[in-house]
Amino acid sequence: MTLSEGDNLKSGKYTILEKLPKEEGEGGYGVVYKARDNYLNDRDNSLNDIVAIKSLKKEEVTPQKYKDNLERFKREKDTLKKLQSPGHPNIVKYYEYFEENEIHYLVIEFLDGNNLSKLLEEKGKLKYQLAFDYIYQIGLGLKYVHGKNLVHRDVHPKNIMIVKTKVKNKQKTRAVLIDFGNVKYRELITSLHISIPHYTHHKQRDGDFDPKFDVYSLAACLYYTLTNEDPTRSEERERRRSRKETDLPPIKTHNKKIKKNVQKAVYKGMPLEPEKIPSMKDWLNLLPKPLPWRWQQLTKVAQATVKNLNRFLRHML
Numbered sequence: 611m612t613l614s615e616g617d618n619l620k621s622g623k624y625t626i627l628e629k630l631p632k633e634e635g636e637g638g639y640g641v642v643y644k645a646r647d648n649y650l651n652d653r654d655n656s657l658n659d660i661v662a663i664k665s666l667k668k669e670e671v672t673p674q675k676y677k678d679n680l681e682r683f684k685r686e687k688d689t690l691k692k693l694q695s696p697g698h699p700n701i702v703k704y705y706e707y708f709e710e711n712e713i714h715y716l717v718i719e720f721l722d723g724n725n726l727s728k729l730l731e732e733k734g735k736l737k738y739q740l741a742f743d744y745i746y747q748i749g750l751g752l753k754y755v756h757g758k759n760l761v762h763r764d765v766h767p768k769n770i771m772i773v774k775t776k777v778k779n780k781q782k783t784r785a786v787l788i789d790f791g792n793v794k795y796r797e798l799i800t801s802l803h804i805s806i807p808h809y810t811h812h813k814q815r816d817g818d819f820d821p822k823f824d825v826y827s828l829a830a831c832l833y834y835t836l837t838n839e840d841p842t843r844s845e846e847r848e849r850r851r852s853r854k855e856t857d858l859p860p861i862k863t864h865n866k867k868i869k870k871n872v873q874k875a876v877y878k879g880m881p882l883e884p885e886k887i888p889s890m891k892d893w894l895n896l897l898p899k900p901l902p903w904r905w906q907q908l909t910k911v912a913q914a915t916v917k918n919l920n921r922f923l924r925h926m927l
């Protein structure tokens with residue numbers, strides 16, 4: 611059952627505003643809605659009463675598939691709950707979970723923006739400072755996830771949301787990781803659903819608990835963001851390598867502005883040999899620092915220069 615604009619859930623607590631468009635070919639296991647939380651009083655009209663509600667599709671699937679999907683959906687809820695204390699700005703916030711008329715719903719923070727895939731469809735490849743900024747933020751979110759003994763296992767451009775927010779009247783961009791249905795807990799055997807192969811190393815297996823595969827996927831997202839091309843699947847890369855061919859087209863082929871050291875940093879995150887994939891912390895250290903950090907440094911340099919100039923002038927006069 612699909613809900614329509616104006617429909618209510620939880621005895622009027624939530625009102626559906628719209629169904630978020632599903633992209634063609636997306637095999638999603640549910641429908642995502644934008645809704646209003648009527649219990650919140652949004653005096654400043656800042657979108658604070660707007661939520662996203664993910665629902666689980668019951669029709670068009672076999673009972674067995676529904677059972678698997680429900681298990682995945684509940685795991686997503688449990689994971690998001692675990693990630694709330696203390697929470698992280700680059701991980702989507704969890705609000706609540708409920709069942710109504712035999713449909714399961716997951717209420718989360720509404721992210722007012724586009725996923726990375728849509729953003730690139732509209733804008734083409736991103737400037738490298740922006741690309742690094744977004745990927746760096748997701749890297750920080752994943753570091754937090756790994757610290758909680760969890761691996762995301764489904765990092766790809768459609769699961770990264772880019773949101774513009776106002777902080778103290780300044781426009782800032784926040785990159786947020788979503789879709790925790792494929793997550794792996796260290797202590798729990800969880801099956802792996804087939805993710806987008808361009809972004810998943812083929813050696814990532816069901817029983818594996820290896821946070822490094824998230825690094826591979828995130829580096830693959832950076833490759834995509836800089837080139838607007840999906841990176842070659844790891845299995846195909848292996849075949850090409852055995853034929854002594856270039857396994858991954860250099861970023862420069864698609865983006866002439868990219869310097870060699872930048873390309874090197876991207877490639878360091880996605881080696882074919884799993885044992886060579888660095889930890890998230892080590893890989894992030896190889897990347898140029900994100901924009902806010904650069905601005906802070908520039909401001910510090912500018913302040914120091916003005917101070918020195920003042921001192922110099924005082925001395926001269």
Ligand SMILES: Nc1ncnc2c1ncn2[C@@H]1O[C@H](COP(=O)(O)OP(=O)(O)OP(=O)(O)O)[C@@H](O)[C@H]1O
Binds near residue numbers: 641722
């Ligand atoms: N909190 C949110 N705020 C705004 N949009 C969202 C939110 N969560 C998801 N979306 C949108 O819905 C799409 C699908 O979301 P998500 O990946 O969580 O669902 P899914 O059913 O697991 O889909 P799939 O299996 O196709 O990945 C996202 O790519 C994004 O465009």
Ligand SMILES: [Mg+2]
Binds near residue numbers: 768769789
């Ligand atoms: Mg998804």
